Amino acid sequence: MTLTSADPVTDGPGAVALLDRTRTAVDPQIRSTVETLPGSIRRVAMYHFGWEDADGTPATGPAGKAIRPALVLAAARALGAAEAQAVKAAAAVELAHNFTLLHDDIVDQDPTRRHRPTAWTVFGIPDALMAGDAMNALALRVLAEDPHPASAAATARLAACVIELCAGQQADCAFETRGPREVSLDECVAMAIGKTGALLGCSCALGALYAGAGEEEVAALDSFGREAGLAFQLIDDLIGIWGDPEHTGKPAGADLVARKKSLPVVAALASGTAAGEELAELYSRPVLDERGVRAAADAVERAGGRDWAQVQAADRMGRAVEHLARAVPDLSAAGDLLALAEFVTRRTR
């Protein structure tokens, strides 16, 4: 589950206003960049972003929440840069994020994304795959072509982040085929950092680079984004088990039905408790019915997986703020970054 898979948000008005402002500031750049793509590839990209229907008719599908570009701009501002300077960097991270969505949807065979049929179901796997490949290169191209002095460092950093992201996504897929006792908690945390934390960290780091920050500040902002990203993933995993179906739009215990090796689940499996053994047994069954799902959720809780994830999420957010304070000692200048981090982790649905 990714950030953009969540429903429209009602909490955190400050963050919501920030995200709206980000869309206004960054969307024209993303769109004009996407419009440079060759026709057949552009078609898929325009559809994926919700700007066109499958037949090319202009559309206004729901866009992603723009968390990553918002982090770029907020990090740039926190370190004293004018937001306008970092708009291309903000566009680049959103393009990179969307390339991974195009490919993840193919790999996971997901039928819908942002309440619309996924690109691969509409255009076929070859077209969606090639569009993702082109968008990967486009994200790096928009940075490499930016005359800003941070361009080269930012390009190298985003490329390194994409590699980490791919490894995280690969691990996530690989876990699915492994038995319930074959994934360690360390592996699972590393996967979540790669899959979710790396690009949030890179977004903050790019904002810092574009503000002309030094190496230490850039590294601190990267760590801030990573820790916040892991906190988000922990919360998201809790929602995948205990989220209210009315709010999530998914059946109760959706992640358990799919036998996902999410963080609270792996923590429970690795707990060495009797409840952990029960969970492993339940996860070994070919199908989990409603009663089995309730039993699995109960086993995760009794094995300590729920508490562990809640404590970890709070702990990671604490670490995130510590990293932020190193780079921005006057935290009042970092209010927007904190609002965004709280926004992504405070969802209770």
Place this chain on the structure above:
Amino acid sequence: MTLTSADPVTDGPGAVALLDRTRTAVDPQIRSTVETLPGSIRRVAMYHFGWEDADGTPATGPAGKAIRPALVLAAARALGAAEAQAVKAAAAVELAHNFTLLHDDIVDQDPTRRHRPTAWTVFGIPDALMAGDAMNALALRVLAEDPHPASAAATARLAACVIELCAGQQADCAFETRGPREVSLDECVAMAIGKTGALLGCSCALGALYAGAGEEEVAALDSFGREAGLAFQLIDDLIGIWGDPEHTGKPAGADLVARKKSLPVVAALASGTAAGEELAELYSRPVLDERGVRAAADAVERAGGRDWAQVQAADRMGRAVEHLARAVPDLSAAGDLLALAEFVTRRTR
């Protein structure tokens, strides 16, 4: 069909020596770059390059022919640079080429590559897809991290080339699902330039950039590589119809059996001749038997597709040399570039 799908080469001893020298100069750079990848991704990449077996045992599988890195180094030398300066650029184009191979094999469902099972058949589609994604980013990363002054321009140029390549590959796939009268010759030429010419052109351009050449020289070298690439594709398409099975390792008329809309075929279909109509009728049949394949090859020839492709190939090589002469007036300095261009187009098998 791509350059590397061809058999080991016996003609062009000058070019062969050049390619060997390129492998020696560039392979260590490619390998040390690939070794920076995270474990799970690295495994797939090491296998794909023939350096490891599926289980991680060191191997010495047949590598690609290194045409693209050889073009980078030869272009750099032709414009007065020391070869060693351009080794990272040479590694980058080979990484970009191999990322496209990893993904093309998935899309085309090809079972073998360089006489070994393709990566997706060994590691599964998700792993091969993610490894390709990471290699795409890695190609651009190695350029972006290079302290050479041409780094930024080269990164932007390779990123733009990858986008063009994806569009070419996308068009190639799309043609397969279109009827025999629904692909124009212009479209087919544009597809071949994207699929084959763009990266050969970019390789030459990167060599020029790394030699500190001006915009006009860089553009001229790009055009040289593109025209040579199109000439290669024309020859390759002729071999796909009339190549000797003993030399190609494929059945006679392999491209006709697969109903490929290759350049001579589309030229014949678009000829407005009775033979072109016969070919369209043959291509509309659900299956082509041996006799049908012979009839189709004969129809391509009578419709003028064979002659057209041969004349075009010679014409494109002529244009390639003209472009080269603009950038390197003393063609004796460009001997290696010419040898490589002739090498890729002089294959008669």
